[in-house]
Amino acid sequence: MSEHTRPVVIAARRTPISTRGMRLRGRSVHELAAPVIRRCLADAERAIGSSLAVGDVVLGNCMGPGGNIARLSALAADLDVSVPGMTIDRQCGSGLSAIITASDAIRAGDSRLLLAGGAESASTAPLRIAHGVPYARAAFSPTGFPDPEMGPAAQELAAAFGIDRDRQDAYAERSHRLALVQLEAGGFDNELVALDELGRDDSPRERMTDLLPRFPSLYPTLDGPATGSVTAGNSCRISDGAAVVAIVSTGSRGDAPGLALLAHATIGCDPALPGIGPVAAVNQVLAAAGVSLDDIAAFEIVEAFAAQSLAVLYSLDLATPDFVDPRVCSGGGALALGHPWGASGAVSVVRLFTRLVREGAPAGSLGIATAAVGGGMGVAALFEVVR
Structure with missing residues (x-):
């Protein structure tokens, strides 16, 4: 090129x-x-x-x-x-x-x-209607392949990675807390196009530490109907x-000034665990650009579920049970702001633009945007600040 x-x-x-x-x-x-x-x-x-x-x-x-x-x-x-x-x-x-x-x-x-x-x-x-019957979404995978709803798939990731309810709730609380800080400081203002109906994001919630324990489990596990750890509180809003x-x-x-696209990757993964898709995509863009995660100044992941986000961050060594790297969604993410499906990956790039270009990061600073995809895929893009 x-x-x-x-x-x-x-x-x-x-x-x-x-x-x-x-x-x-x-x-x-x-x-x-x-x-x-x-x-x-x-x-x-x-x-x-x-x-x-x-x-x-x-x-x-x-x-x-x-x-x-x-x-x-x-x-x-x-x-x-x-x-x-x-x-x-x-x-x-x-x-x-x-x-x-x-x-x-x-x-x-x-x-x-x-x-x-x-x-x-x-x-x-x-x-939408198929064979005369309404349905909420089209199939992500054909007959013969796993085709879980994203919530139960997040529950499976929570079990596979040992991510308990408290850890998921803590991550969701972090997202809301960081988004509220941004809102109050006007940190989103320069990226927003105010509409007549709405001038600012309306989903970040105060008092999430008190509210999160009140949400019931959404999905059962083998131990019973109320034993799942994924809740409406630690899941994104549609x-x-x-x-x-x-x-x-x-x-x-x-x-x-701007963000130059250095590398990108879209990779398939097991459709039974679609939320883990960003791991391979991120690793591929890092390898293509010859950089490591230590070189990244800002990281934006579409936070569909706390369990799914943490499974990815654990796999990339960007989080542990007691720590989340501050470079990750520093202004909150979809758990707080909401998840407009087809737009959320672009929202991540807008957030990178604000964090790196609008906020004055030096030329050469790197940022990654990534998202998991239903059907078992991950997409990631690596950007560099140019001035």
């Missing part, structure tokens, strides 16, 4: 994230994405100092109505009708995979600005939201 065609994120924005059925329940998925696209493009043009031709809009989405949501969003954002759109479904990795896909187009020589990310309106997701980044080539960025 020529240094001239290295992809660089020069702008990154997201909506506030809201729990399904709450403040953003009236917005369709493209109505969430469109204002973020507009604002992200304006940020990019301000950073470059001139207007920019948009080559494509690539968005991740899991449960929307179809119809190429990226194209709908591009039109709703008042982009020129010549700008196309492509929608990607890699479940919870969709938003990050969209950013990777757009970046690969720039690696291949596309010299235009590309907008990429994800959007999800769980509140307006349509009812949410609405959108996140978008603007990507250009190194040769087009001028003096604009």
Whole structure:
């Protein structure tokens, strides 16, 4: 790859994230994405100092109505009708995979600005029917393979890694506590695109130390129906939201600071334990770039479940039963903010942009975004600050 065609994120924005059925329940998925696209493009043009031709809009989405949501969003954002759109479904990795896909187009020589990310309106997701019967989700794996729901799969990881209820609750409390600190300090303000219905994330909760023990177990174990350790409190909330980044080539960025994509990986794993997928993906990007986790300044994992997140962090030596590396989700994660499936991987990149670019990390600082994917996959991307 020529240094001239290295992809660089020069702008990154997201909506506030809201729990399904709450403040953003009236917005369709493209109505969430469109204002973020507009604002992200304006940020990019301000950073470059001139207007920019948009080559494509690539968005991740899991449960929307179809119809190429990226194209709908591009039109709703008042982009020129010549700008196309492509929608990607890699479940919870969709938003990050969209950013990777757009970046690969720039690696291949596309010299235009590309907008990429994800959007999800769980509140307006349509009812789906197969063989005359409604269903909540499509199969992640075909007949003959394990196809667990993500919650029971997290419970299996908790058992496999010996992660007890107290440890899961402590990790969930950490996420809420860190997110509340960010909220009160205005640490999210520069990445948010306020909407009429909502100006800030509405899911982080105070008093989680008191609340978490009250949640009942969601999934049984062999010891009985009330013995599981995964609860609604140490699981993410299903949410609405959108996140978008603007990507250009190194040769087009001028003096604009940003995050250059150094390496990425998407790898399959045992579909019975899909939450462990990020481990192999992270290790592959580290090997590809010739760096170690000690070299990473910021780490963002999509926190679908405390048990799942901890299993990954234990495997990467980023956590122990008594410690979580402070580089991990330092402003909280999906356990506190919520999990808008198709957008969450892109939210992780927006968070990296704030932590590393907006907050002044020196050139050369490294960050990783990663997510587990239903069906048994992990996706990870390694970024470097350029100034």
